[in-house]
Amino acid sequence: MNEGMVDVQxxxxxxxxxxxxxxxxxxxxxxPKAGRSFYDQGHIPGAYFLDLEEHLSGEKGSHGGxxxxxxxxxxxxxxxxxxxxxxxxxxxxxxxxxGSARLWFLLKxxxxxxxxxxxxxxxxxxxxxxxLSMEIPKxxxxxxxxxxxxxxxxxxxxxKNLGNRKLIDCRERNRFRGIEEPIDRKAGHxxxxxxxxxxxxxxxxxxxxxxxxxxxFKGIPEGSIxxxxxxxxxxxxxxxxxRIGLNPRVYVGSWSDWISYDDNExxxx
Numbered sequence: 001m002n003e004g005m006v007d008v009q010x011x012x013x014x015x016x017x018x019x020x021x022x023x024x025x026x027x028x029x030x031x032p033k034a035g036r037s038f039y040d041q042g043h044i045p046g047a048y049f050l051d052l053e054e055h056l057s058g059e060k061g062s063h064g065g066x067x068x069x070x071x072x073x074x075x076x077x078x079x080x081x082x083x084x085x086x087x088x089x090x091x092x093x094x095x096x097x098x099g100s101a102r103l104w105f106l107l108k109x110x111x112x113x114x115x116x117x118x119x120x121x122x123x124x125x126x127x128x129x130x131x132l133s134m135e136i137p138k139x140x141x142x143x144x145x146x147x148x149x150x151x152x153x154x155x156x157x158x159x160k161n162l163g164n165r166k167l168i169d170c171r172e173r174n175r176f177r178g179i180e181e182p183i184d185r186k187a188g189h190x191x192x193x194x195x196x197x198x199x200x201x202x203x204x205x206x207x208x209x210x211x212x213x214x215x216x217f218k219g220i221p222e223g224s225i226x227x228x229x230x231x232x233x234x235x236x237x238x239x240x241x242x243r244i245g246l247n248p249r250v251y252v253g254s255w256s257d258w259i260s261y262d263d264n265e266x267x268x269x
Contacts, residue, residue: 003243004104004115004116004117004239004242004243005116005117005118005119005207006091006116006117006118006119007118007119007120007124008118008119008120008124008125008128008130009128011044011091011118011125012125012128012130014089015045015046017089019085019087019088019089020046020088020089020091021048021082021083021084021088021089021090021091021142022044022046022047022048022090022091022092022093023047023048023049023050023082023090023091023092023093023100023103024038024039024043024044024047024048024049024050024093024094024122025050025052025056025092025093025094025099025100025102025103026038026039026094026095026096026099026122027051027052027053027094027098027099029183032051032052032053035049035051035052035099036049036051038095040134041134042132042133042134043122043132043133043134044093044122044125044130044132044133045131045132045133045135046133046137047093047133047137048082048137049136050078050099050103052067052099052102052232053067055070055075055078056070056099056102056103056106057069057070058070058071059071062260063253063257063260063261064252064253064257064260065230065231065252065253065254065255065256065257065260066183066184066229066230066256067230067231067232067252067256068231068252068253069106069109069153069252070106072110072146072148075106075110076110076144076145076146079142079144080140080141080142080143080144081139081140081141081142082137082139082140082142083137083139083140083141083142084112084140084142084144085142085143085144086112086143086144086145087114088112088114088142088144089114089115089116090103090107090112090114090115090116091115091116091117091118092104092107092115092116092117092118093117093118093121093122093125094121094122095121095122095123095205096121096205097117097121097202097205097207097236098198098232098233098235098236099232100117100118100121101117101233101235101236101238101239102231102232102235103115104116104117104235104239105152105235105238105239105250108149108152109148109149109152109153110144110146110147110148110149111146111147111148111149112144117239119205119206119207120204120205120206121205123204123205124205124206151247151249152238152248152249152250153249153250153251153252154225154249154250154251154252155251156251156253156257156258156261158225158249158251159190159225159227159251159258162192162225164221165221165223165224165225166194166220166221166224166225167190167192167193167194167224167225167227167251168193168194168195168196168220168224168225168226168227168234168237169189169190169193169194169195169196169227169228169255170196170197170198170226170227170228170233170234170236170237171189171195171197171198171228171229171233171255172197172199173195173197175187175189175229176189176193176195176197176269177189177195177268177269178266178267178268178269183229183230183256184229184255184256184259185259186259186266187266187268188266188267188268189255189266189267189268189269190227190255190258190264190266190267191265191266191267192267193227193267196216196217196237198228198233198234198236198237200216201213201216201236201237201240202236207239207240207243210243210244213240213241213243213244214244217240217241217244217246220241220246221246222245222246222247223246223247223248223249224241224246224248224249225248225249225250225251226238226241226248226249226250226251227250227251227254227255227258228254228255229254229255229256230253230254230255230256231250231251231252231253231254234250234251234254235250238250
């Protein structure tokens with residue numbers, strides 16, 4: 001077991017622990033029904049399913065981006081029904097590392113510190129020869145109580161007033177440069193942002209070594225802000241930076257919120 005991560009053997013050995021709660025966070029932005037379909041075809045035994053659009057995001061508005069924070073009461077109620085207690089050990093997994101990082105961020109935001117990501121995702125579980133299940137776990141009666149940690153999120157005002165902090169764009173380089181934009185209605189990036197794509201931090205669904213993460217983020221001050229298209233894949237950077245003690249923050253609305261304000265400047269490279 002590593003800080004903030006567990007491997008598949010650890011998870012297999014602890015499947016019957018009463019304090020363990022597992023969540024399947026698989027999703028595809030191009031197909032909202034894909035995650036549930038993957039789950040129904042087979043998931044890690046005992047895992048509950050959380051949908052990015054329905055459970056890990058809130059109601060969309062004119063501003064706030066494509067994946068705003070979920071309603072606090074609804075999210076806590078969902079966790080309680082998934083048997084999450086104050087002392088629960090939560091393990092999140094998916095198949096691209098972004099969904100699990102999003103849940104890790106949300107649990108940290110509501111003050112639940114005992115949460116880890118499954119290193120290697122469900123692919124590593126299957127590779128190890130461990131069985132999948134199609135059984136849906138029964139609803140639980142958890143007693144988790146939120147203690148909101150607003151220090152892990154950044155507002156639009158924070159992004160516009162960086163001080164000595166850095167603003168890190170976690171999207172692919174072509175999107176950062178404004179060469180292409182497959183999802184949002186405007187291309188480019190937020191002025192003064194630097195580009196550290198989230199895909200540089202993972203290799204075959206494993207986070208790269210901490211030493212390599214430190215090298216990538218060398219010179220980045222504590223409290224710096226990460227963003228992506230809608231606040232999902234940037235959670236990969238958030239998790240990696242947290243591992244090396246940089247206490248990062250995520251601009252939840254991200255690029256899709258930034259461009260919802262017509263007077264916000266757009267940079268291209």
